[in-house]
Amino acid sequence: MISFEHITKVYSNGVKGLEDVNLCINDGEFVSIIGLSGAGKSTLLRSINRLIDVTSGNITVNGTSITKAGKSELRKIRRHICMISQNFNLVKRSTVQMNVLSGRLGYYSTIKSILGLFSKEDYQRTVEALEQVGLSDKLHTRSDELSGGQQQRVSIARTLVQQADIILADEPVASLDPVTSRKILSDLQDINRRLGKTVIVNIHSVELAKEFSTRVIAMKSGRIVFDGTPEELTEEELIRIYGKSFSAEQAEAKL
Numbered sequence: 001m002i003s004f005e006h007i008t009k010v011y012s013n014g015v016k017g018l019e020d021v022n023l024c025i026n027d028g029e030f031v032s033i034i035g036l037s038g039a040g041k042s043t044l045l046r047s048i049n050r051l052i053d054v055t056s057g058n059i060t061v062n063g064t065s066i067t068k069a070g071k072s073e074l075r076k077i078r079r080h081i082c083m084i085s086q087n088f089n090l091v092k093r094s095t096v097q098m099n100v101l102s103g104r105l106g107y108y109s110t111i112k113s114i115l116g117l118f119s120k121e122d123y124q125r126t127v128e129a130l131e132q133v134g135l136s137d138k139l140h141t142r143s144d145e146l147s148g149g150q151q152q153r154v155s156i157a158r159t160l161v162q163q164a165d166i167i168l169a170d171e172p173v174a175s176l177d178p179v180t181s182r183k184i185l186s187d188l189q190d191i192n193r194r195l196g197k198t199v200i201v202n203i204h205s206v207e208l209a210k211e212f213s214t215r216v217i218a219m220k221s222g223r224i225v226f227d228g229t230p231e232e233l234t235e236e237e238l239i240r241i242y243g244k245s246f247s248a249e250q251a252e253a254k255l
Contacts (some may be wrong), residue, residue, distance in 0.1 A: 001026055002048060002198070007057035009043055009222075011252050017043035018054065019222040029163070030192045030199045032209035035219040036242060044219065048200070049081040050074060061166070079106040080206035082164040085149065086171040088151040096135065096154050098161045099143050100126045102160035122161070127206070129160035149180035156187050169201040173208070181205075186211045206238065216217060 009017040017040050025031055033041045047059060048050040050066050059067045066077050082103065085091070090099045101234040104122045130136050133153040143151060152172060159167050169188065173181035185201070188210050192199045203209050209216050210230040218233075218241045220227035226237055 001062060003060045004005065005060075006048065007022070007059060008055050008210075009040075009047065009052065010055045016222045017052075018047070021057070021222075023050045023217070023224060025198065025200065026183045027198055028192070028196045030189060030212065030214045031114045031201070031217060032084065032213040032255060033200065033217050033219060034209050034241070035225075037204075038147055039132065040221040040222040040235070041219055042170055043222070045170050048166070048168055049078055049083060050209070051083070051136065058207045068110075075106060080164050081166045081168065082159040082162045084152070084155045084159065084169040084172045086174040088148075088155050090151055090154060091141045092142070094143060095140050095144070096138045096143055096157075097123075097126055099154055100108055100129055102159045102163050103158040103160075106162070109232060113137060125161045125163075126157070129157035130154075132160060133157045145182075149183065152176065152180075152184050153187065156184070156191070160191070164197070168201070169203075171202055171204070172247075174204065182211075188212070207234070209233075 004021050004023040007018050007021040011017055015255060021044065043052055048061070048066070049055050051090065057067070058065055061077055061081070064073070064077060066074065068107050069077055086156050101118050101122060104118060104125075108117070118158060123182060126137070127139065133156050135150060135153055135157065136152065138146065143154060146154065158213060167188065176184065185208060188199050188201070191197050201213070212231060213230055216228060216230055216233050217224055219235070225241055226233065
């Protein structure tokens with residue numbers, strides 16, 4: 001479980017990214033975070049693995065405070081949390097195999113990480129992960145030779161190899177076409193359902209949020225203004241969140 005207790009984040013320019021956020025996300029949920037640009041979606045997501053330090057409050061992951069964790073403890077906690085971004089975060093000149101294997105770096109010493117001394121078991125995990133995302137034939141392909149959708153699937157394979165319990169996805173389909181976007185979200189949904197992983201997606205598309213999530217959280221000005229099921233996200237709620245009336249399809253187009 002991920003727990004936010006009175007979380008506030010104030011940036012150096014005085015802007016409040018988060019304001020007194022209280023939230024619990026249970027194991028195995030598929031949560032989409034929606035809202036206008038600047039609403040606090042990315043700040044919320046990135047505070048979970050402490051890519052962003054909060055100003056006040058406490059965030060716990062499975063009962064352990066990540067907010068107060070020291071360097072060594074933070075490294076251990078982050079083994080169980082992975083991040084997928086819209087920019088894929090791949091070493092483009094490296095092979096698909098090496099990019100997927102990087103998901104295991106948190107389990108190795110600094111020297112072994114630098115030298116790339118991975119175990120046979122981890123090489124096998126890489127093969128199996130690529131099979132699950134349909135990229136078995138790309139094992140030795142350079143990552144910059146892949147399409148955007150394929151690169152994002154490499155990112156997903158990396159999370160499988162990392163064996164993380166929590167998958168954070170920050171606009172994972174922002175740069176992809178509609179068909180590929182649904183494929184990526186379908187892959188994440190499959191991981192959520194089949195492996196019981198907690199998936200939290202920051203996404204602009206209301207339509208996709210409602211289609212793939214079990215729970216939707218909406219943010220506005222750093223606060224949570226909606227927290228419920230996709231079915232509860234009515235037209236009236238969308239008006240309250242976005243400030244004007246439009247359908248889910250219009251929301252996807254305009255945001």
